[in-house]
Amino acid sequence: MTRHLLVIGGQRCGTTGLAELLDAHPEITMARPARPEPKVFLSPDLAGRGLGWYEATYFAHATTETLLGEKSTSYIEDAAAAERAAKVLGAAEIVVQLRDPVRRAVSNWRFSHHHGVEERPLAQALAESLVGPRDWDPERSSVSPFAYLERGRYADYLEPWFAAFPGQVHVRFLEEHLTDPTTIRELYAALGVDAGYAPPAPERPVNQSPGAAPALDPELERRLRGYFADSDTRLSERLGRVVPWPSG
Numbered sequence: 001m002t003r004h005l006l007v008i009g010g011q012r013c014g015t016t017g018l019a020e021l022l023d024a025h026p027e028i029t030m031a032r033p034a035r036p037e038p039k040v041f042l043s044p045d046l047a048g049r050g051l052g053w054y055e056a057t058y059f060a061h062a063t064t065e066t067l068l069g070e071k072s073t074s075y076i077e078d079a080a081a082a083e084r085a086a087k088v089l090g091a092a093e094i095v096v097q098l099r100d101p102v103r104r105a106v107s108n109w110r111f112s113h114h115h116g117v118e119e120r121p122l123a124q125a126l127a128e129s130l131v132g133p134r135d136w137d138p139e140r141s142s143v144s145p146f147a148y149l150e151r152g153r154y155a156d157y158l159e160p161w162f163a164a165f166p167g168q169v170h171v172r173f174l175e176e177h178l179t180d181p182t183t184i185r186e187l188y189a190a191l192g193v194d195a196g197y198a199p200p201a202p203e204r205p206v207n208q209s210p211g212a213a214p215a216l217d218p219e220l221e222r223r224l225r226g227y228f229a230d231s232d233t234r235l236s237e238r239l240g241r242v243v244p245w246p247s248g
Helices: 015-024 050-058 073-077 079-089 101-114 122-131 155-164 174-179 183-190 218-239
Strands: 003-009 028-030 067-071 093-098 169-173
Touching (some): 003 015, 003 073, 015 093, 073 079, 073 155, 093 155, 155 169, 155 218, 169 174, 174 183
Parallel strands (some): 003 067, 003 093
């Protein structure tokens, strides 16, 4: 009997590398094509096509694997996606990978700048984000390419997923994985597949933003830490563990 898995976020938190580690496990296969991300549950129309269409469209390649996984990071930002996914998939496993929200914001800016949608220097973009969100074109992307700060307030996004998938939401931190790559085996165990499997080490960084990350002015970083402080506190309380990054 097959089961389902969603990797839902957040953007620029190492989820592409995580999806590769999941796909490497002989009991797991990830959706194909992986790019563009399927994003089925962002759409009432696509979600309404049902489980049979979903599996035939994205998992026709599956053979003996028992856990069928999809990575669509934008799901974390859409509460309705949680409800649609639960209706179609039932008791799926949900994996959320997060990282230091300040470092995530810098990486998000680098990504948007590299792809030509952001013309502002890093410091200006982040300082203006502290004032409020910037308009964006939903015809060009499913979520804002400028949500550098909002997207890092993880506690604001997780409750719909905890509600829709009680006991099945697995939250990981990129920093812990980078410090100890064997933590993937803990995730394998939580997902109910063989935790003894050791995935091959990646040959290169996965989906890394090009170029070196610009340095942040200490005063701007202090303001950013303050912006995230209440969200970090709520996240720590919800998970029952301290976040592995400086919290304002």
